[in-house]
Amino acid sequence: MNYEKWIENGIKQLEDEFGQEKVKKSIEYVKNFEVEIPSWIFGNFGGGRFGNYTPPGYARNIYEKIDDACFVHKLTGCTPRIATHILWDFSINGIEPDYKIVKDVYEYAKEKGISLGAISPTYFLTGSHRGSFTCPDIKTRKRYIEQTIFGAEIAKKYGNKLLTLWFPDGSLYPGQIDLSESYKLMKKSLIESYEEIPKDVIVLIEYKLFEPGTYSTTISDWGTSYILAKALGKNAGVLIDLGHHPHGVNIEQIVSTLISENLHCGFHFNTRYAADDDHAVEPNPQIARIFYELVKGKVICNKEKKKNWAYMIDQASGRENRFHSILHSIDSLQISLARAVLVEEEKIKNLQNKDEIILANRTFNSAISLCDVRPIILKARLEKNLPLDPIKSYIESGYQKKIEVKRK
Ligand code: AFD
Ligand code: MN
Ligand code: MN
DSSP states (O other): OHHHHHHHHHHHHHHHOHHHHHHHHHHHHHOOOBBBBEEEGGOOOOOSSSOOOOOOOOSSHHHHHHHHHHHHHHHOOOOOEEEEEEEHOOSSSSSSSOHHOOOOHHHHHHHHHHEEEEEEEEOOOTTTOOOEEEEESSHHHHHHHHHHHHHHHHHTTTSSSEEEEEEOEEEETTTTOOHHHHHHHHHHHHHHHHSSSSTTTTEEEOSOOOOOSSSSSSSSSSSHHHHHHHHHHHTEEEEEEEEESTTOOOHHHOOOOOOOOHHOOEEEEESSSSOOOOHHHHHOOOHHHHHHHHHHHHHHSSSSSSSSOEEOOOOOOSSSOOOHHHHHHHHHHHHHHHHHHHHOOOHHHHHHHHOOOHHHHHHHIIIIISSHHHHHHHHHHHHTTTTHHHHHHHHHTTTTHHHHHOOO
């Protein structure tokens, strides 16, 4: 395929429909967009319905995860930071974090050309069976509060001052716990932690409707995260994981409400089909609509960096090739962003004022669902001297073969 010709024709077509200004802005946004990749996508998950199957060549430790994340950044130019999990990545025994490992990993990542992004304390694994921040045993709560404060300190010193909190706390059956007690302990432990957290560290509280086998989760929806964030202070916000809602929830409305309330928030991007599937991101219309709210709210690709929300991928591909999977996610996010920028706001505003419902929807969808923005994505990659097709470049690079041999 003659890519240059294809790109030129495609850009021309988009300019005919949306105008040069919009297309230029869309290319700029794609060039500037950055998203964190999770360390956990590269490791092995073990267990599950495929037994211990993990794609060959998986990363056996945080250093190999960093190697893999670096290669993804080399191919995409938009993933300069890796999100890590304290007890998965910085602990020998899976119970206590190890400061020495953090420092060593920080140096290693810097040498390889990427940096640490969001730090997630690990509120699950050994010792969390009765909860973490809501555990009736104060010693357990204290251990997780200390880990949280530790996480904030390393987020400030070695990361990008971002702490992301996800709690699996809740219950398996009605009657098992006192629901309001659980919420009050969660709030108390969060406040206790926040008081010790450096004031320039952003704390994002993630919500989730359920875990397999739960009757209740203490932080089950965005409203709970919002109340808790407001109880903490101005550096606290809501973390929206796309797989954490009941089916049919209008996530775009949640996003626009949080933007209107000037809360500093963030995303864990993935695709869900049945539940919290942690699949690779697909460029579906809902994600483009979410990006439209972010672009309109000026919390993405804003030149005033502080205004930008935090953008992370949270996917765990136990079955497919994880490089193909994460590269697919990055491509899908770029496509969604490019579409969102093309939306003809003025035209839609006009139609809204005239109560032209279907015409407004069709105008909106001409950018969100119908147009092919791949020429914009490729133009952005061309201008950044990046591979036009990262997955194809990955396949041709020989990296997969190398890690399969090395990591036998
Ligand atoms: C699980 C949880 C949640 C969390 C992630 C990493 O559902 O999304 O953010 O693990 O800790 O996917
Ligand atoms: Mn998540
Ligand atoms: Mn999840």
